[in-house]
Amino acid sequence: MSRLSAAVPPWLAHALRAQRGPVPWSAVVRGALAAGPLLLVAVLSGRTSVGVVAALGAMLAGINDRPGSRRAAVRRLGVPALAGAGGLLVGSYAGQHVGAVTLTLLLTVLGLLAGAVSAVGPVASGAGTQLLVAAAIGAGMPLPEPGWQRALFFVGGAGWLLVLRLALPTPGAIAGDYRFDGERDAVGGVYDAVAALLEAVGGPDAPGRRVALTAALDHAQDALGGPRLRPYASSAAERRLHAQYAAALPLAEAATALAWAGEAVPARAVEGPRRLAVAVRTSTHTGPLPAPARSAPALRALDDALLHAADTFDRGGDDSVLHTRRRTATSLARTVLGSAGREYGLRVALCFGAGVAVAQALHHARWYGSHAHWYWLPATAVFLVKPDLGPLASRVICRAAGTVLGAVLFAGFAALLPRPAGLVALVALCGALIPVATRHFAAQTAVVTVLVLSLVMVGGEPGASWSRIGETLLACAIVLLVGHLPALGQRGGGVRARLTHAAEAAHVYLAHVLDDGTTDDRAGRWTLRREAYRALAEARASIDLAAAELPALARHAEGTDEVAATLERLVDTTTACAVQLDDNGRLTPEHTERITALLDELAEGRERAGLVVKEGQALPVPLAG
Numbered sequence: 093m094s095r096l097s098a099a100v101p102p103w104l105a106h107a108l109r110a111q112r113g114p115v116p117w118s119a120v121v122r123g124a125l126a127a128g129p130l131l132l133v134a135v136l137s138g139r140t141s142v143g144v145v146a147a148l149g150a151m152l153a154g155i156n157d158r159p160g161s162r163r164a165a166v167r168r169l170g171v172p173a174l175a176g177a178g179g180l181l182v183g184s185y186a187g188q189h190v191g192a193v194t195l196t197l198l199l200t201v202l203g204l205l206a207g208a209v210s211a212v213g214p215v216a217s218g219a220g221t222q223l224l225v226a227a228a229i230g231a232g233m234p235l236p237e238p239g240w241q242r243a244l245f246f247v248g249g250a251g252w253l254l255v256l257r258l259a260l261p262t263p264g265a266i267a268g269d270y271r272f273d274g275e276r277d278a279v280g281g282v283y284d285a286v287a288a289l290l291e292a293v294g295g296p297d298a299p300g301r302r303v304a305l306t307a308a309l310d311h312a313q314d315a316l317g318g319p320r321l322r323p324y325a326s327s328a329a330e331r332r333l334h335a336q337y338a339a340a341l342p343l344a345e346a347a348t349a350l351a352w353a354g355e356a357v358p359a360r361a362v363e364g365p366r367r368l369a370v371a372v373r374t375s376t377h378t379g380p381l382p383a384p385a386r387s388a389p390a391l392r393a394l395d396d397a398l399l400h401a402a403d404t405f406d407r408g409g410d411d412s413v414l415h416t417r418r419r420t421a422t423s424l425a426r427t428v429l430g431s432a433g434r435e436y437g438l439r440v441a442l443c444f445g446a447g448v449a450v451a452q453a454l455h456h457a458r459w460y461g462s463h464a465h466w467y468w469l470p471a472t473a474v475f476l477v478k479p480d481l482g483p484l485a486s487r488v489i490c491r492a493a494g495t496v497l498g499a500v501l502f503a504g505f506a507a508l509l510p511r512p513a514g515l516v517a518l519v520a521l522c523g524a525l526i527p528v529a530t531r532h533f534a535a536q537t538a539v540v541t542v543l544v545l546s547l548v549m550v551g552g553e554p555g556a557s558w559s560r561i562g563e564t565l566l567a568c569a570i571v572l573l574v575g576h577l578p579a580l581g582q583r584g585g586g587v588r589a590r591l592t593h594a595a596e597a598a599h600v601y602l603a604h605v606l607d608d609g610t611t612d613d614r615a616g617r618w619t620l621r622r623e624a625y626r627a628l629a630e631a632r633a634s635i636d637l638a639a640a641e642l643p644a645l646a647r648h649a650e651g652t653d654e655v656a657a658t659l660e661r662l663v664d665t666t667t668a669c670a671v672q673l674d675d676n677g678r679l680t681p682e683h684t685e686r687i688t689a690l691l692d693e694l695a696e697g698r699e700r701a702g703l704v705v706k707e708g709q710a711l712p713v714p715l716a717g
Contacts (some may be wrong), residue, residue, distance in 0.1 A: 102640040107486040111531035118262045119157050126150040126253040127543070128520020130326070131550065135512055141235045141282035142245050143179075144551045147519060148229065149249030151543055152176060154526045155536070156218050157437060158255065160311070161274030163318030164226045165257045171215050173250030176222030177243040182241030183230025192303055192452040199470070200445030207440025207477075208433040211586065212424055212619045217480055224444055224474045232451070235551075247548035270594045275333045276373055278315035281308045283369035287362045289347045290394075293354035302351055303632075305344055306625045311336055313622065317414050334414065339404040341415065341618045349671040350388035352664045357391070358384055364398045368458040371405055378405045381707030389675035390668070432589035440477050442574045447473035447567055458660055465553055468544075468560055472567035477575070479586065481533050483640040484575045488568045494537025495564040501538065502545040503558075515546045522546070576644060587649045591656060594627040595698070598663050602687070617670060624663050632656050653695040662690045 097628060101509050102109075127147035134143020160168070182202065186195050206220035226246065235242060261270040285308035287302040290450045292420050316337060350357055361384035371378045381402050386392045427433055449471030455466040472495075507536055522543035529535040543562065601620040604613075635656055636651035 100690050103483050103642050105487040106483050106640045107489045116527045120524045121251060122256045123154050123526050124520050124524035125256055126154060127523040128516060130249055130252060131439050131519050135414050141551055144547045145245045146243050146249030147547055149246040150253045152222050153250035153253045154523060157527060161315035161318060162258050162271060166319050167215055169254045169287040171220040172218040173247055175219035176226040177247045179223035180227035180230040180246050181239050181243040183227035184242050187231030196445060196448045196452060199227060199448045200441050203444035204441035205435045208428045208437030211433040211436055212427050215543060221364050221474055225471045228467040228470040255294060257465060272329055272333060278312040279333055280369040280372040283365045284313050286343045286347050287365035289351055290357055294354050298351045302348060306629050309669050310626050313414055313416055317416060335404050336500045339401040345667055346390050346394035346397050346671060348664055348670040352668040353390060366400055378402055389672050392675060393671045415622050430589055432586040439574055443473045443477040443571050444470055446570045450566060469563040471573055472564050476567055476571040483637060485642050488572055490534035491537050492568055494534040494563060495541050497617045498538035498541025498566060499561050502542045506593055512550045515550050518546045519543055587638050587652055590631040590634045591652055594631040595658055597627040598659050602666045605666050628660055651700050658694045658697050
């Protein structure tokens with residue numbers, strides 16, 4: 093794939109790239125038991141339309157059913173499902189009681205709101221998507237039930253999948269309480285990532301391993317930090333996992349400092365974190381851990397962290413602090429109303445509104461014949477405009493290819509399978525395939541196309557395979573056009589907003605380490621370090637995505653990758669400074685010179701990239717101790 097990426101443009105290479113990893117068998121089982129059985133029960137009871145709505149709710153929830161903990165799944169599946177129910181309610185009543193022009197304006201405003209809110213984060217983005225898709229379905233799919241019943245059955249379908257997620261044990265998860273298998277795997281992954289970074293210290297793979305460690309820590313925080321009825325971990329098993337996660341933070345800090353120094357560490361230093369990872373996953377004791385030599389500050393910090401972790405694993409712990417801070421209403425509003433929220437909200441509103449307008453025009457012109465199913469075009473535009481599904485050109489290519497493939501496959505299945513039993517079985521099969529198909533947008537589109545067309549036919553509509561292709565191509569053209577309009581807010585606003593946030597988080601972290609002391613408030617320092625690295629990871633992901641756009645769009649993010657690289661080196665250096673100060677309370681000339689040089693480089697890079705430094709946010713220059 094690396095040779096292919098070098099031979100083709102980035103936007104095309106992204107379209108050909110698929111995620112890799114083991115098959116998520118537990119998600120496959122849940123998918124098979126969700127939409128298909130719900131539809132079967134409804135067909136047998138004579139309420140087919142109810143089954144169609146419930147299956148749609150389960151299908152959209154299945155797209156969000158990703159690896160992680162059960163607690164995190166409540167938010168990841170539940171919040172978008174509730175937003176989808178609200179969209180279905182609004183769309184159903186609007187489609188029945190207002191004209192085409194008013195409906196188009198109403199849904200356009202809804203798109204503006206959903207797009208702006210999507211800038212908050214992945215869960216908000218999923219909620220915005222389901223809100224708009226369900227609104228289009230509610231307005232465009234003729235169903236006999238009133239709007240409130242549609243919303244109720246939609247939530248019921250998604251809720252059924254969530255019940256399966258909470259109740260079914262993960263295959264192979266036999267250690268400890270199976271309810272926390274996702275948390276155990278996530279915390280164990282942190283220790284594995286620490287070991288991998290230590291193993292790569294002094295080599296060319298160290299920067300990539302440090303990025304992988306950040307991703308593992310982010311995943312563990314998300315897995316442990318899901319919604320709860322009480323403000324703390326209530327069971328002994330969960331409190332133990334929280335303590336084991338907290339014990340990994342000083343290990344991660346020491347490993348990052350060793351990677352910054354660049355001197356290879358003894359092989360025995362890697363063995364300790366690996367044994368800790370096994371102990372987390374198997375709920376067993378670690379046994380004796382090999383101690384590294386204490387010849388340098390970072391090695392002494394690593395040894396101390398291993399001793400602390402071993403004590404935590406052997407004696408248990410009651411540390412429920414995840415070293416995160418809740419986002420305030422003010423910060424959320426600032427994100428929604430900021431440059432990223434405004435830019436994305438405008439694009440979603442124009443794409444979704446234009447999709448509704450074109451679909452309404454074609455519907456009233458009898459493009460669809462005597463059957464009303466015009467929701468496909470605007471719903472497709474919603475998926476196409478989502479940047480977290482890939483660069484714009486890649487999304488368009490994958491959506492078009494996936495729709496054509498799915499329509500052709502469904503036409504073949506519809507000609508061969510008995511009705512409705514064969515189509516119900518096809519829905520169950522597609523539900524099982526969604527967790528695997530989410531690795532590539534084209535594959536996901538093909539599976540969803542077959543599933544939706546099966547639901548439409550079971551619900552009494554004739555085959556619409558070929559019209560779906562035409563509607564998809566129209567949606568692709570709309571999104572390509574709107575995506576390249578020049579005057580929709582600041583170009584690259586999302587990238588710049590995330591990079592500015594990362595720079596601010598780096599500033600706060602560095603100021604804390606240099607000015608506020610370290611030893612007396614390590615928990616606060618770890619919280620700031622986690623925020624800085626998470627913000628950097630989000631900025632880097634956004635920059636990499638922008639770099640894979642077509643040249644007309646990619647040029648608006650030029651220079652931001654250099655700023656991100658400088659910030660990464662600055663935060664790594666700050667971590668090394670924290671370890672040095674813990675050891676003897678003084679910075680070496682190497683530390684101060686490196687920070688000073690990085691601050692100068694960062695100021696120049698931000699100026700070239702057009703990133704504004706707010707007054708009062710100049711980064712501190714360290715003084716030699």
